Amino acid sequence: MSTRRLGIGIIGTGNISSAYLKAILGRDGLPGFPVLDVRGLADMRHETAEARAAEFGLSAMSLDDMLADPGIALIVNLTIPRAHVEVGLRCLAAGKHVYSEKPLGINFAEGKRLLDAAKAAGLRIGSAPDTFLGGAHQQARAVVDSGVLGQLVGGTAFMQCPGHESWHPDPAFYYDIGGGPMLDMGPYYITNLVNLLGPVAKVSAMSSRLRSERTITSAPKNGQTMPVKVDTHVTGSLGFASGAIVQIAMSFDVAAHKHVPLELYGTEQTLIVPDPNFFGGEVEMRKRGRDEQWVQVTVEAPYADGNYRSLGVADMALGILEDRPHRANGDLALHVLEVMEAFEHAARGGRTIDITTPVERPAPLATSLVNGLL
Numbered sequence: 001m002s003t004r005r006l007g008i009g010i011i012g013t014g015n016i017s018s019a020y021l022k023a024i025l026g027r028d029g030l031p032g033f034p035v036l037d038v039r040g041l042a043d044m045r046h047e048t049a050e051a052r053a054a055e056f057g058l059s060a061m062s063l064d065d066m067l068a069d070p071g072i073a074l075i076v077n078l079t080i081p082r083a084h085v086e087v088g089l090r091c092l093a094a095g096k097h098v099y100s101e102k103p104l105g106i107n108f109a110e111g112k113r114l115l116d117a118a119k120a121a122g123l124r125i126g127s128a129p130d131t132f133l134g135g136a137h138q139q140a141r142a143v144v145d146s147g148v149l150g151q152l153v154g155g156t157a158f159m160q161c162p163g164h165e166s167w168h169p170d171p172a173f174y175y176d177i178g179g180g181p182m183l184d185m186g187p188y189y190i191t192n193l194v195n196l197l198g199p200v201a202k203v204s205a206m207s208s209r210l211r212s213e214r215t216i217t218s219a220p221k222n223g224q225t226m227p228v229k230v231d232t233h234v235t236g237s238l239g240f241a242s243g244a245i246v247q248i249a250m251s252f253d254v255a256a257h258k259h260v261p262l263e264l265y266g267t268e269q270t271l272i273v274p275d276p277n278f279f280g281g282e283v284e285m286r287k288r289g290r291d292e293q294w295v296q297v298t299v300e301a302p303y304a305d306g307n308y309r310s311l312g313v314a315d316m317a318l319g320i321l322e323d324r325p326h327r328a329n330g331d332l333a334l335h336v337l338e339v340m341e342a343f344e345h346a347a348r349g350g351r352t353i354d355i356t357t358p359v360e361r362p363a364p365l366a367t368s369l370v371n372g373l374l
């Protein structure tokens with residue numbers, strides 16, 4: 001167990017910052033990540049940083065003060081997608097490692113610019129999602145790696161909902177450039193699939209945008225309309241380098257459905273992987289054969305029983321302190337971003353797109369990283 005700590009700052013203190021802070025500080029029954037020493041919170045709307053800081057007993061600071069603080073080595077960027085790269089580049093220029101919320105950028109070119117800048121500066125990039133490090137997903141990874149599924153043929157990935165305007169207080173970014181169901185939710189599904197199956201080699205797709213405007217039904221902007229600048233129903237196939245083929249549908253236009261989030265098909269068994277937006281959930285398997293039954297896989301891996309958002313940041317901080325690679329890393333996020341953007345190119349051009357960025361499956365989460373010991 002490491003007793004060392006890394007000074008971090010958080011930029012962007014909106015909706016999701018609360019989940020990060022609860023997981024880092026150990027609220028709501030979570031064990032906390034003591035390796036992360038939160039030195040301050042910043043937001044372009046300073047009053048939201050002050051409110052969040054007061055809620056968690058932390059300090060609010062200006063962006064400039066955070067960037068100039070020598071005690072802060074890593075900045076967690078929880079701003080909206082359009083600001084991820086701009087803010088990330090500023091942090092790198094100030095000599096800070098950056099962990100960004102997803103997507104890494106709103107297009108491949110800017111994501112690559114961020115990674116190139118980090119490599120040139122000898123700094124690290126990390127990126128959400130880190131849910132693939134959750135216990136249920138690490139258990140699914142162990143099943144895949146054991147070989148019991150047989151040859152991996154393919155699978156399905158479904159995230160279909162009516163959109164986020166019924167609950168998010170400020171949902172316009174979900175329909176702006178950089179939003180849409182693929183860039184918003186695709187990172188969870190595609191990162192998880194890359195963790196299970198390895199790199200994607202090609203993508204084919206069709207997509208639609210049946211409404212040009214949508215109405216917010218959540219407080220406080222109830223009744224206001226938002227322009228829709230991205231496709232909101234995206235379907236297609238992912239061809240993995242291994243030969244496996246996964247059909248995918250990501251939609252903000254579907255009222256209800258009964259598909260499970262992720263299924264993986266092997267020649268010997270099928271594996272049901274729980275919702276990749278969460279750390280836990282039920283992992284199930286069934287062997288081929290008419291008399292076989294679905295069997296629940298016991299989840300022994302840690303981090304399955306709560307919202308551990310920031311687990312990837314803790315792993316990155318430990319990676320920096322211990323001089324080893326971190327798992328939710330920039331190369332993985334850039335590969336996923338290239339794949340997500342390929343859906344747009346494939347749908348527009350009516351052709352299959354080859355994926356160019358190399359990626360390695362992140363190492364499985366070491367069993368030594370037991371709850372609370374990070």
Ligand SMILES: NC(=O)c1ccc[n+]([C@@H]2O[C@H](COP(=O)([O-])OP(=O)(O)OC[C@H]3O[C@@H](n4cnc5c(N)ncnc54)[C@H](O)[C@@H]3O)[C@@H](O)[C@H]2O)c1
Pocket residue numbers: 011012013014015016017042043044045048078079080081083087101102103170184
């Ligand atoms: N809300 C969720 O449930 C959720 C879940 C997982 C991931 N995310 C991701 O987290 C990110 C943030 O989402 P959110 O829901 O917290 O959004 P939000 O709109 O609630 O909060 C974003 C915050 O970033 C600040 N901000 C924007 N641009 C900035 C800039 N240039 N400099 C400094 N501050 C800036 C805003 O003032 C705001 O306080 C997004 O990338 C989103 O995809 C959100």
